[in-house]
Amino acid sequence: MIKTKQIGSLIVLSGPSGSGKNTVCDALLAKNHNCWESISCTSRSKRDQEIDGVQYYFLSKEEFEEKIKENEFLEYAIYNGHYYGTPKKAIEEKRKQGIHVILVIEVQGALQIKELVPDAIFIFLMPPSMDILKQRLEGRGTESKEKVLSRFKTAYQEINEISKYNYVVVNDEVENAVSKIESILTAEMCRVDRIEDVDLYTKEEVLHESLMQE
Amino acid sequence: MIKTKQIGSLIVLSGPSGSGKNTVCDALLAKNHNCWESISCTSRSKRDQEIDGVQYYFLSKEEFEEKIKENEFLEYAIYNGHYYGTPKKAIEEKRKQGIHVILVIEVQGALQIKELVPDAIFIFLMPPSMDILKQRLEGRGTESKEKVLSRFKTAYQEINEISKYNYVVVNDEVENAVSKIESILTAEMCRVDRIEDVDLYTKEEVLHESLMQE
Numbered sequence: 001m002i003k004t005k006q007i008g009s010l011i012v013l014s015g016p017s018g019s020g021k022n023t024v025c026d027a028l029l030a031k032n033h034n035c036w037e038s039i040s041c042t043s044r045s046k047r048d049q050e051i052d053g054v055q056y057y058f059l060s061k062e063e064f065e066e067k068i069k070e071n072e073f074l075e076y077a078i079y080n081g082h083y084y085g086t087p088k089k090a091i092e093e094k095r096k097q098g099i100h101v102i103l104v105i106e107v108q109g110a111l112q113i114k115e116l117v118p119d120a121i122f123i124f125l126m127p128p129s130m131d132i133l134k135q136r137l138e139g140r141g142t143e144s145k146e147k148v149l150s151r152f153k154t155a156y157q158e159i160n161e162i163s164k165y166n167y168v169v170v171n172d173e174v175e176n177a178v179s180k181i182e183s184i185l186t187a188e189m190c191r192v193d194r195i196e197d198v199d200l201y202t203k204e205e206v207l208h209e210s211l212m213q214e
Numbered sequence: 215m216i217k218t219k220q221i222g223s224l225i226v227l228s229g230p231s232g233s234g235k236n237t238v239c240d241a242l243l244a245k246n247h248n249c250w251e252s253i254s255c256t257s258r259s260k261r262d263q264e265i266d267g268v269q270y271y272f273l274s275k276e277e278f279e280e281k282i283k284e285n286e287f288l289e290y291a292i293y294n295g296h297y298y299g300t301p302k303k304a305i306e307e308k309r310k311q312g313i314h315v316i317l318v319i320e321v322q323g324a325l326q327i328k329e330l331v332p333d334a335i336f337i338f339l340m341p342p343s344m345d346i347l348k349q350r351l352e353g354r355g356t357e358s359k360e361k362v363l364s365r366f367k368t369a370y371q372e373i374n375e376i377s378k379y380n381y382v383v384v385n386d387e388v389e390n391a392v393s394k395i396e397s398i399l400t401a402e403m404c405r406v407d408r409i410e411d412v413d414l415y416t417k418e419e420v421l422h423e424s425l426m427q428e
Contacts, residue, residue: 001343002382124406129215159412167404168216180404187401190381190394192338198373 003197008034008095009188010117011102011181014110015125016155018136020171021104024125027178028102032185035100038091041067044082057087075112086113100185107158114164121188122165123181128172130155217411222248222309223402224331225316225395228324229339230369232350234385235318238339241392242316246399249314252305255281258296271301289326300327314399321372328378335402336379337395342386344369 015021029035041057043064052058059067064083067073076085086109091101103113103120113120127133133155137148162168167184171177188194229235243249255271257278266272273281278297281287290299300323305315317327317334327334341347347369351362376382381398385391402408 002340002384123404126216162409162412163406165406167401168406168409169404170216180400183397183400184404186394186397187381190337190383190398192377192379192382195376195382198376 001198002195004189004194005196006098008097008099008101009185010091010095010113010120011035011100011185012110012113012120012122013102013104013125013181014107014122014165015171016107016127016133016158017151018133018155019125019127020136020174020177021125023174024171024177024181025102025104027174028181031178032100032182034098035102035185036094037102037104038086038094040105041073041076041085041087042082044080044084059083074116075109077109077112084109107161111161111164121184122167123184124162124165124168125177126159126162126168126170127155128170215412216409218403218408219410220312222311222313222315223399224305224309224327224334225249225314225399226324226327226334226336227316227318227339227395228321228336228379229385230321230341230347230372231365232347232369233339233341234350234388234391235339237388238385238391238395239316239318241388242395245392246314246396248312249316249399250308251316251318252300252308254319255287255290255299255301256296258294258298273297288330289323291323291326298323321375325375325378335398336381337398338376338379338382339391340373340376340382340384341369342384 013021013025025037029037039053039055039057041059041064043059043061046052046056046058050056050058061083064076064085067085067087068076068083072088073085074088074091076083078084086103086105091103094101103110105113110122114122127136130152134148134152137143137151143151169177169180169184227235227239239251243251253267253269253271255273255278257273257275260266260270260272264270264272275297278290278299281299281301282290282297286302287299288302288305290297292298300317300319305317308315319327324336328336341350344366348362348366351357351365357365383391383394383398
């Protein structure tokens with residue numbers, strides 16, 4: 001009776017480094033088979049433990065620039081001399097199939113998406129405290145003290161952008177955060193602006209007509 | 215770290231007669247002890263099986279008019295020569311305590327609330343089909359054929375108001391409808407506009423300062 005848009009949502013999951021974006025996304029995908037994670041492209045070199053098509057699609061600088069020319073990116077940017085970009089076509093195809101696309105992305109990239117996809121759902125993943133954020137960044141053990149400090153300072157700036165998002169989810173426990181994102185998805189699917197048509201004029205209308213004539 | 219508004223939401227649950235508003239509300243309240251149903255006042259006579267303070271607060275016409283003078287109603291209206299109104303004070307008190315207030319109300323009353331409480335959450339409960347709506351209205355067995363037909367015609371008009379609501383929930387199964395409303399409540403609590411303050415300047419800030427000085 002109610003026809004709603006069958007298009008999947010684009011969920012932009014963003015937040016400071018150390019907020020747990022990737023962990024939460026993986027846990028969400030494991031439980032929700034109608035969700036799909038968009039993988040970004042990069043022109044930086046593949047690291048040893050990385051797999052092409054898992055963390056990123058690894059392209060040469062020339063391949064990346066060719067795709068820019070062909071308008072294949074939703075957004076792209078240069079960090080530390082390397083290209084990073086979000087491929088457009090796969091996102092559109094999945095959404096058309098009714099699949100929700102999750103885009104795990106840094107805060108600056110997220111704000112670019114906002115201009116381009118106004119119906120995207122923006123979720124800011126928040127660490128429970130700056131203390132815990134610091135512990136998480138240090139706990140990785142892969143980065144220098146300077147880099148941890150730099151990421152920590154960036155987190156302060158990024159949290160200031162929170163008002164540009166639709167939702168904020170505190171990542172105290174991965175399970176809680178996933179459950180909240182699932183609720184957001186369910187609620188968004190119930191939004192009245194997803195209704196394309198309220199069709200009362202098919203067999204129900206025939207019924208109504210016949211009732212009126214009784 | 216994030217201070218959100220501690221005020222409870224006002225959920226206006228509305229929909230045509232036969233959509234199952236009261237059944238869904240009862241099931242929601244049974245599971246969610248942070249929700250409370252606002253009871254309306256009326257000046258019509260109490261029916262045999264009704265209990266004062268359960269279906270309605272039953273007032274005399276004079277008592278009702280006194281409360282109008284004292285500005286005690288959020289909205290009120292006259293149907294069939296009797297007053298019906300939503301008492302304001304209890305709703306405000308419960309919301310201040312962080313309790314979500316559910317207001318089960320006809321479509322016309324709901325649209326009045328929209329003007330008065332812009333931050334209320336408007337949920338339109340939809341029957342799965344007009345066929346099922348007709349069956350439900352007839353199944354009550356308490357009303358004349360004319361009254362059923364009149365309610366059925368009103369339902370058509372009311373469904374046209376759906377775009378003024380925030381959410382539409384199809385009441386195919388009470389359990390599904392309740393679960394969707396719970397998701398809507400969870401999602402609404404995550405909305406960025408509920409954030410009053412992002413407080414990074416307490417003990418975490420001290421920590422940050424000390425880190426900067428190292």
